[in-house]
Amino acid sequence: MRKGKILIVDDEKLVRWSLKEEFQKEGYRADVAGDGAEALAKLNGEEYDLVLLDIRLPDINGIEILQKIKQIGPNVVVMMMTAYGDIETAVQAMKAGAYDYISKPFNIGEIRTRVERALETLCLKKNVSYLRKFQREQLGVDRIIGRSKAMQDLLDLVEKLARSDSNLLLLGESGTGKDLLAHYIHFHSPRAEYPFIEINCAALPETLLESELMGHEKGAFTDARTQKRGLFEEANMGTIFLDEIGDMSLAIQAKVLKLIETKRFRRLGGLKDIESDVRIIAATNKNLETLMKEGKVREDLYYRLKVMSLYLPPLRERKGDIPLLSSYFLRQFCRNQKERRVSFAKESLSHLLNHDWPGNVRELRNVVERAVILNEGEEILPIHLPTEIVEPKVRRRGFELKDLEIPQEGLPLREVEREVIKKALAMTEGNLSKAARILFITRDTLRYRIKKLGIVALTE
Numbered sequence: 001m002r003k004g005k006i007l008i009v010d011d012e013k014l015v016r017w018s019l020k021e022e023f024q025k026e027g028y029r030a031d032v033a034g035d036g037a038e039a040l041a042k043l044n045g046e047e048y049d050l051v052l053l054d055i056r057l058p059d060i061n062g063i064e065i066l067q068k069i070k071q072i073g074p075n076v077v078v079m080m081m082t083a084y085g086d087i088e089t090a091v092q093a094m095k096a097g098a099y100d101y102i103s104k105p106f107n108i109g110e111i112r113t114r115v116e117r118a119l120e121t122l123c124l125k126k127n128v129s130y131l132r133k134f135q136r137e138q139l140g141v142d143r144i145i146g147r148s149k150a151m152q153d154l155l156d157l158v159e160k161l162a163r164s165d166s167n168l169l170l171l172g173e174s175g176t177g178k179d180l181l182a183h184y185i186h187f188h189s190p191r192a193e194y195p196f197i198e199i200n201c202a203a204l205p206e207t208l209l210e211s212e213l214m215g216h217e218k219g220a221f222t223d224a225r226t227q228k229r230g231l232f233e234e235a236n237m238g239t240i241f242l243d244e245i246g247d248m249s250l251a252i253q254a255k256v257l258k259l260i261e262t263k264r265f266r267r268l269g270g271l272k273d274i275e276s277d278v279r280i281i282a283a284t285n286k287n288l289e290t291l292m293k294e295g296k297v298r299e300d301l302y303y304r305l306k307v308m309s310l311y312l313p314p315l316r317e318r319k320g321d322i323p324l325l326s327s328y329f330l331r332q333f334c335r336n337q338k339e340r341r342v343s344f345a346k347e348s349l350s351h352l353l354n355h356d357w358p359g360n361v362r363e364l365r366n367v368v369e370r371a372v373i374l375n376e377g378e379e380i381l382p383i384h385l386p387t388e389i390v391e392p393k394v395r396r397r398g399f400e401l402k403d404l405e406i407p408q409e410g411l412p413l414r415e416v417e418r419e420v421i422k423k424a425l426a427m428t429e430g431n432l433s434k435a436a437r438i439l440f441i442t443r444d445t446l447r448y449r450i451k452k453l454g455i456v457a458l459t460e
Helices: 013-025 036-045 062-072 084-095 108-138 149-163 178-187 206-214 250-262 288-293 299-305 319-334 346-354 360-374 413-427 432-438 443-453
Strands: 005-009 029-033 050-054 077-083 100-104 168-171 196-200 239-243 279-284 309-311
Touching: 005 013, 005 036, 013 029, 013 108, 029 036, 036 050, 036 062, 050 062, 050 108, 062 077, 062 084, 077 084, 077 108, 084 100, 100 108, 149 178, 149 309, 168 178, 178 196, 178 239, 178 279, 196 206, 206 250, 250 279, 250 299, 288 299, 319 346, 319 360, 346 360, 346 443, 413 432, 413 443, 432 443
Parallel strands: 005 029, 005 050, 050 077, 077 100, 168 279, 168 309, 196 239, 239 279
Antiparallel strands: none
């Protein structure tokens, strides 16, 4: 495994040789330079992870070289090597961007350990940087899919809110994508370089939720054997996402309100306030105004959060986005099967469009995932969809089977079907698409039944 590439800059040949031998023995790639000019030439031609730089060189001052190194490669770790009398200069180098300094004469084991720790820190920074870049890409605006007017209006507002620093309230049914929107807003805000922490307020009992949010001091309660930092403290300078805030107790709501107003809170069992500059994004699938009237939500907290709010429409109100979402999820679940090309059959897509989606986008995603698992061909057929989507229950108001009377002499089922289809066509003035929707079947199925039963349909 690659351990890192090091440049050793020192005017003493013995120092250069001994350090190079030691680091190469440990698996590092090591180069040497005897003066500042040679070091800068190597740095301009090669990429290094770490530079061991002597402060006193024959041609260029070490501080000046450090500044030039930072211009060439801002992420290069620089460790200064200094004699005892140059400690003050080493401190200046630290202020100029050096990671650490090592006093001569040094112990070879100590310098090896400190270099190892420095490169571990560099690796961690690179990983964090990569993760943040990956998160921004994964949570880009193209992940929030929708061409309907409701979604386009929402996205326009989201872009503005992401750049602001206001607390935010997300409203909408379960499964509409409130968590995705919260992530997007954070990673496109000025707080993107700081933590994003989320917690579901409905998933924890009151005492545990308070401990998670506020933290606690040692001995605050029976099992509090050590001090614990709360999520408000961990999220300092970042964003905390309080999902299902409508399930939060009034006592905890009061403490959240204090944090919003003063940017201060107190741990359980604590005697002093702790400062936390955190942005709050709250979300709920409940009607907060109703809960407020019932005394379950504090009025002052509600109006504090409602200053900026976003409503995410349910999927049944933007059915035009279903083909886009279905295709997106289909590509997502097939991406690991590079040779596989799968699409929705026309009839399957019709079933998806006719469904009401009480679970919203989350339900659609699960349905597509299930279909991909069950399907082994190139088309998603109705047989791969759940029964409740392909054969929906009749939801016509006031209609029950007991309303249908069968005479003693019998009643041909074919005639019942003929009459039902004819009534549906009459209701829709011959519009096959609307009639099919009323009967909870696809347009192609309706055409087939009309032909089979010899019904003369009106022209659409």
